[in-house]
Amino acid sequence: MKRAFILAxxxxxxxxxxxxxxxxASAEVQWKMQSFMPAASNLHKYLQEFCDLVQKAxxxxxxxxxxxxxxxxxxxxxxxxxxxxxxxxxxTSAVLYQGExxxxxxxxxxxxxxxxxxFYAYWExxxxxxxxxxxxxxxxxxxxxxxxxxxEPIWSRxxxxxxxxxxxxxxxxxxxxxxxxxxxLGASVIMLGPGDLFSALNNGTIDACEFSGGxxxxxxxxxxxxxxxxxxxxxxxxxxxxxINKKAYDALPKDIQLIxxxxxxxxxxxxxxxxxxxxAEAVNKMIKGGDMEVIWLPDExxxxxxxxxVDFWINDMGSVSPFTKKAMEIYKQMAKERGIVK
Numbered sequence: 001m002k003r004a005f006i007l008a009x010x011x012x013x014x015x016x017x018x019x020x021x022x023x024x025a026s027a028e029v030q031w032k033m034q035s036f037m038p039a040a041s042n043l044h045k046y047l048q049e050f051c052d053l054v055q056k057a058x059x060x061x062x063x064x065x066x067x068x069x070x071x072x073x074x075x076x077x078x079x080x081x082x083x084x085x086x087x088x089x090x091x092t093s094a095v096l097y098q099g100e101x102x103x104x105x106x107x108x109x110x111x112x113x114x115x116x117x118x119f120y121a122y123w124e125x126x127x128x129x130x131x132x133x134x135x136x137x138x139x140x141x142x143x144x145x146x147x148x149x150x151x152e153p154i155w156s157r158x159x160x161x162x163x164x165x166x167x168x169x170x171x172x173x174x175x176x177x178x179x180x181x182x183x184x185l186g187a188s189v190i191m192l193g194p195g196d197l198f199s200a201l202n203n204g205t206i207d208a209c210e211f212s213g214g215x216x217x218x219x220x221x222x223x224x225x226x227x228x229x230x231x232x233x234x235x236x237x238x239x240x241x242x243x244i245n246k247k248a249y250d251a252l253p254k255d256i257q258l259i260x261x262x263x264x265x266x267x268x269x270x271x272x273x274x275x276x277x278x279x280a281e282a283v284n285k286m287i288k289g290g291d292m293e294v295i296w297l298p299d300e301x302x303x304x305x306x307x308x309x310v311d312f313w314i315n316d317m318g319s320v321s322p323f324t325k326k327a328m329e330i331y332k333q334m335a336k337e338r339g340i341v342k
Contacts, residue, residue, distance in 0.1 A: 027055070027063035029252060031088035036075045036096060036240075038195060039068035041219045042278050043147075046271045047091055050145075050263060057259045062252070064089070075193050078243065083139055088248040091147075093240045095175035101135055105176040105317055106327040108238045111309035113340055114151035116272055119239060121338075126330045131323060142249055145242040145264035148272045150213025150279040151233035155226040158207050159293075163301040172197060172209035176317055177235050183316065184308045194220060201225040210234065214286070215278035223286040231296045242267070310341050 033051070037043045044066070051064040073081045078090045079097035094104035106128070113119060123129050123146065136143055160166060167186035174191060181187040190206055194216070200206045202225045209226075211217050213233075242264055252260065286292045297305075310332065318328040335341045 027058075027061055029058075029062040029256060031062070031064045031248065032067065032072070033064050033089045033091060033242075034067040034069070034072050034078065034081075034087055035091040036069050036078065036093065036194070037091070037216065038220070041216045043216055043271070043275060044068055046267075046274055050267045050271070053266060054260060054263045057263060058256055062256050062260065069193065069195060079139075082243050082245050083141060085245050085248065087245075089242055089244045091240060092243050093238070095238075098175060100139075103132075103135070103321055103323045103327075105179075105320065106324050106331065108175040108177060108235060109309070109313050109317065109328070109331055110177040110180040110235055111306055112235070112313070112331065112335060113338070114233050114235075115338075116148035116150075116276070118334065118338055118340070119146075119148050122331060122334055123239070126334060128327060128330065131327065137246075140246045142244040142246050143241045144244060144261065145267040146239040147241070147268060147275070149238045149240065150276050152210045152213055152235050152238070153233050153283075154208050154210050154230040155201075155217060155222050156208035156228040156230055157201060157204070157226050159228055159295060160208065160230050160297075161295055162298065163304055169208055170206045172200065172206050172211075175238075176312075177210070179316065180309065180312050181234075184312060185305070197222060198225055213275070213279035214282040215275060218282035218286060223292055227291060227293060229283070229286070229292055229294045231294060232302060306341060310335075 033047075035044055035047055037047070048066050051066050055063050067087075069075050072087060075092075076096055078092045079100045081087055082090050094101060094107050098104055107123075113122075132143075154160070154171070156169075158169070160169065163185065166181065169187050171181060171187045171189055172192045173181055173187075173189045178189040178191070182189045190200075192200055192206070192209075194211060197206075197209055197211060198221050201209060201222065208230070209222070211220070211222070217223070249257065249260075287294060313328045313332055318325040332341070
């Protein structure tokens with residue numbers, strides 16, 4: 001994986017230096033991209049860096065205009081709008097179009113890996129990318145630039161000190177973890193977009209939530225309306241992605257396609273690392289700079305939850321389709337090899 005990133009970086013540099021020195025007065029290609037992150041988030045800033053890189057690397061021939069969450073259409077309608085060409089690309093996550101792709105739950109197994117490299121091993125080198133390709137192909141879409149999120153704790157207004165304390169709690173969650181917390185832990189799960197989390201916690205609509213590994217949560221001000229950080233992280237190494245309209249991509253000049261792909265590789269590596277760094281700093285601010293109490297669930301409860309999680313991977317997630325059955329068998333084997341589960 002490391003060698004692939006180094007090679008991409010070298011090729012990217014060669015492409016840049018080979019381009020004509022005279023910038024075009026106006027871009028040949030103008031794309032729009034909507035993110036599912038608010039403009040105030042650090043991730044939005046890094047996505048703008050990606051857009052700027054594409055424009056610089058193509059000597060101004062391609063310009064991507066970035067829009068924050070809900071600016072052009074609702075976050076939960078991203079799949080339909082990219083497919084229809086309303087925008088040429090979006091920064092999103094498969095959990096936000098789970099209704100279109102139920103098999104996408106395999107990307108976020110609860111209480112699984114919390115390491116970005118584990119996800120890359122799962123996606124890139126265990127066959128999952130190839131398994132998923134027909135879904136994107138039939139919908140006229142491409143997926144690029146899989147930016148990995150850090151391990152996610154639960155932010156709560158109320159103390160959760162044991163496995164039993166999850167019962168009846170109203171928790172914002174998405175994807176496979178939402179089903180896990182409902183079915184296995186007895187929580188009442190609610191789906192909300194990031195823009196609604198602060199007010200929902202502030203007015204008591206929800207008791208707790210998950211969203212990111214810390215930095216985006218901090219930007220949203222969640223530490224101002226919660227008192228407890230519940231550990232260990234329930235999930236991690238969850239991917240976001242660039243969802244791309246294939247017709248728009250195929251219409252790009254071949255040299256711009258190459259530069260765009262390499263810039264997506266840049267985003268995959270660089271933005272992932274920046275987010276991990278920012279998350280650590282943000283969590284430290286929340287704990288040391290406020291009244292946040294860190295609650296670690298008892299070891300015996302964590303062991304029980306992990307047993308439930310492995311059963312959930314195989315018998316619940318794996319029962320959705322032949323695709324998910326095969327994917328979760330792959331994931332379980334990877335998790336054993338890497339010491340995540342016994």
